[in-house]
Amino acid sequence: MSAQEPTTPDPAANPWPPVAPPVDLAAPAAAGMPGTFPPELPPLPERPPVPYHHGLRDTGGPWRGILALVLGVVAFFVLSLVFGLVGFGIEFLTGRLDPTDESSLETMTPVILLATNLSLAALIPVSMLLQRWLFGVRMGAMSSIAGRFRWRWLGRVALVMVPVFLVYIGVTFALDPSGEVRFDGEVWLYLAIVLLTTPLQSAGEEYGFRGLVQRSVGSWFRSTRVALVVGAVISSSLFALAHLAEDPWLIAYYFVFGISATVSARMTGGLEAPVLIHALNNTLLFVPL
Template identity: 35%
Template sequence: MVTGRHRWWRPVAGTALVLGGAVAAALLVLLGAEIAGAALGKPVDKDGLRVWGGIGQMAQGLLSLALLLPVVFLAARWVQRRPGGTVSSVVGRLRWDWLVRCLLLALPLVAASLGVMLLLPGASGDGTDDMVWAGLPDFLLGLAMVCVLVPFQAAAEEYVFRGWLTQAVGAWCRSPWVAILPQAPLFAAAHGWGTPWGFLDLVVFALVTGVLTLRTGGLEAAIGLHVISNLLAMGLSAAIAGALASDETAADMDAVSVCVDVVMICGYAALVLWWAGRRKVEAVGTGRTADDGDDR
């Protein structure tokens, strides 16, 4: 969003604040885990860090990402001098009713695609040791952790990439469509380097959700797909012994799984755009905010 207070340096300074905030959040979570681990007598690994197990390690990673939400809002308010809610949508806030509809729309599509992937040959390795039940206590603990943290983690990633970065680049571009391009490879790279197919899948996800953000005027559609995808995938991992401790991400997907996922992503996008048109979801703001009558 470009406001009457826009200056060329504000997107740069704000992006630096977001990056610095990401590092600070990771260090803060690590420090908290070390202090709590020492108090609870957790063992120490070869690097001198407290060992929390797969569920604990995953929780630390998700929490580090979730803490980027307030960082983005502060960058908008402090650096760009605009309400933090303008990162959410053109109406200056998250449209909760539209978000709920997007979540409900994503649920059966993501569940179906995940089911297809599980049925693909080789999905469970050799079929002997890869899919071992985690046990009820570990499953419930892991599932609770996933349900509490994943919505914030997935939303934070959307606020950073489809929200902040897209708007920061868009502040310098005449066409808003150009703004969605840089965030896509950055989003894919942030998930690590796995297979070329996995990288492509993440780029497609970022581009499609970027288009949805522009066409629907907000992050709700992107958040809906991201939250449901991560909830179902990590919820399934919670049921498998050791799966939450794995370093694998979507970046490690194989070619066939990527084909299934891309079909689901494009199908979701088509349905969202159709539904947004039927409901006349506002895609262009009025150009005014509570504290700047010159916003546009």
Template identity: 40%
Template sequence: MAQTNTAVEYHRVLVSDKRRIGRGILALVLLIGGMQAFIFGLGIVAVLIDTAIGTESRAGYTPLLNAVGAFSVALLIPWSMLIQRWLYGVRGGSLSSVLGHFRFDVFGRALMILLPVTVVVQIVYYWAPFPQTTWAWHELLLLVATALALTPFQAAGEEYGFRGLILRVVGSWTRNARLGLVLGIIVSSVLFALVHVSTSGLLNVWYLVFAVGTAWITWRTGGLEIAVVLHAVFNTTQFVIDAALQIDPTVATDRSAGAIDASVLIPVPLIIGAVIVVAIRTRRSGTALTPGSVHDGTTP
């Protein structure tokens, strides 16, 4: 049973009198294994549908496969909650924040600030020309629809899984809160980079910077809201701009070393800037804590 009467930081909600490392490893295996199973299983369904309706596949990429991939990762939201509830007896909703629910006021303020800033960063990123696509307009419109309808949830799914469940699980393995935070950030960030399966050192640097920054923000603010905004806005605007500029999706999603140059690091200042702003705004209030019993598994 997790602690119940003491206010704790976000990453310490699953701490108990036992370290439960074996249970934590099981949680990580279930999370990442589940994500791969969702992607693989639903991907097969998408391929069968594409084959049946005669959709032309380009390097194994179609609008339906793109949509299914986004939906598969979005399933990490309920899956992460279920794992936390099953293995730790803690309400799944508590993954959202130390208050036990998603703080839409925090989300809204972050969205108002980060959306225009991210658009500016994307303009700089897309200043150099990208290979154009030969895809039909209806396919591009399907990609835009997917980006607007599913990509935000895909991004949120990764945040609930990696900056949520993994950060908490690993953060509960030590007696020292600060050491737990460091280990939680390291493990969640490395796993986040690994699941993206890139052979590019530069791209992996970007993944690590993004993961470390959003994990720190999650800990400091006591919730996933700002991390979700950062992730969702960045990914969604990128997909929409790709379609608007008719950029070949098979090139834009290529994560091999030969396809990546230093421009992939252009968004790094966005993450560093977000960390600095959060640090300044929370300088007086300090790290957000649970009210006390909000993380008790018996809370209705």
């Protein structure tokens, strides 16, 4: 019997150190065992953007909106009283108006116009502060859904609206020309006050009525449509009453103007377009006078 030759072990058959079998990354791992990561969850659906008029809906109970309306109205009268007293006080002290003459209270002077415009312009910071305090929403959110005043968007709107208003004013005065305008020192003073402060006055009214009132009323309702309709009616009614007009047609004009400003804010997502339209309306109609 022949002796067997010694055999050499095959390293591939018995590797050392032992090697773990390959893992199929496509196969699910057993519970408690290392393996593949769980499949990724589908992305959450994006939350639809909240319309501008409904931006305060999820910020608290209805009492916040009620308190915002009350404080907003109080602020409106307080600002009007304080700035009015300062304006009339200056005119009484300088002798331009007679404090014993009741008709002086109905007289418009450059100082009275300046005081009136500044009192309404003050509604901008007051409205934003009330929103911040009562609803916990940052102040810039009152300007637009972007959280800021969109100056580029304002410029685009101006490219369309400014020529329209200029043509409207030109046609109006061509069909019904007024008397000769006398450009004296007081007229230039009026013109400077109108150009510098009337846009701020218009913006103040928009922040007060379309910003604070409209959105505060809208916070009471879950339905976006109901919030828009009720908020538009209430804010436009207060807007018309605030002008203290006695002519029913003029009251209706202010109400319709408020409704159109509300629709504009809803469609554009902010106050830029209403502010521009309001400022053009007040400035260009007043300057020729």
